[in-house]
């Protein structure tokens with residue numbers, strides 16, 4: 001009996017080897033591949049099963065509603081940093097805080113003599129005022145052309161409409177004519193006040209306001225010769241910070257390093273639910289989920305401040321890496337605006353600075369294929385987020401961001417007071433968390 005069986009299997013093996021050697025190789029290979037594929041899928045599920053929509057939504061709510069705007073260098077940004085630090089500690093991480101200086105900030109305040117407060121943005125290059133500010137009448141200077149000014153503007157604040165030529169020229173004309181301050185109002189309806197880039201350095205205070213505010217001032221203040229009080233305070237020695245959590249493998253040293261990053265600051269007047277409480281919440285959730293899994297590479301979570309004033313936090317973070325650490329860095333997954341519910345934003349864009357694929361984008365594509373990510377993934381050439389600084393240090397980096405496929409448009413609430421949790425999708429946060437989480441895990445797991 002025994003002998004017969006052995007003979008039979010020998011014949012089977014030899015005959016199949018003889019008749020169809022290639023086919024057998026392929027079958028073996030396919031079986032092996034499918035085994036690898038199945039085990040990769042099992043590892044994906046270890047992450048996906050734990051990434052919680054509810055936790056991420058709660059964190060977006062805390063950052064965007066409980067804290068609200070998290071403007072670089074302000075208390076809001078500090079509160080967000082404290083929240084992130086405490087949370088990471090509660091997950092058992094060693095947490096490092098990197099503090100750094102940011103350029104002087106200008107804070108504006110505008111009120112009419114009827115005590116109506118007007119939201120205002122102060123651009124870089126504006127002058128500041130004394131504590132009590134300037135109280136003066138407004139002068140309707142139209143578009144702010146030279147010919148729009150009369151000697152009557154002397155001692156008044158020029159109220160100028162956006163349009164036709166540069167903000168800088170408008171301010172120069174106002175200064176030349178003797179105005180003691182400038183307010184520029186928008187010419188289209190935007191939810192937040194205008195943020196005019198005026199170039200240069202002016203000694204008089206300059207601010208941007210909405211179209212609605214400009215028209216209200218023309219109606220209620222200019223035509224009735226009332227006054228406004230305009231203050232600009234210079235915040236000196238302002239600081240921002242990065243919060244970093246590191247997960248080291250149990251054994252060995254000098255491991256490869258993978259960086260996951262998200263900025264937690266916002267622009268003025270924006271609760272920044274999408275930009276970027278969304279990326280922050282997903283990164284925090286991945287820090288929680290990945291904490292307990294054995295890994296053979298170093299994982300660093302970099303929560304950075306001061307992105308909105310020119311990628312300053314991530315620039316500082318990358319500058320603090322030693323040459324050796326840079327050389328050991330294998331990639332950066334940067335999440336910025338990953339949860340909008342805007343219906344047109346059906347694609348996840350993978351922005352790289354050179355438009356070329358890299359280990360991060362390729363890993364994400366392979367993961368998406370395995371786990372069946374519902375959204376289309378689009379490789380796109382774009383900077384404008386923290387991946388830029390990683391790329392410039394030679395670290396392969398991708399910014400994950402939701403956009404409208406084809407046009408690459410962002411949601412209409414971007415950088416406005418409407419960037420609230422109302423337009424955040426729990427499902428899309430989960431999609432980003434699953435995709436980035438499973439990708440990161442596939443690169444660092446034992």
Ligand code: BES
Nearest residue numbers: 275307308309310311336337383384385
């Ligand atoms: N969250 C946006 C990311 C972004 C990326 C917006 C690509 C638009 C296109 C980011 O916070 C942002 O607003 N970036 C600034 C530039 C940055 C250097 C201050 C921008 O795009 O205006």
Ligand code: ZN
Nearest residue numbers: 275276336337
């Ligand atoms: Zn952003």
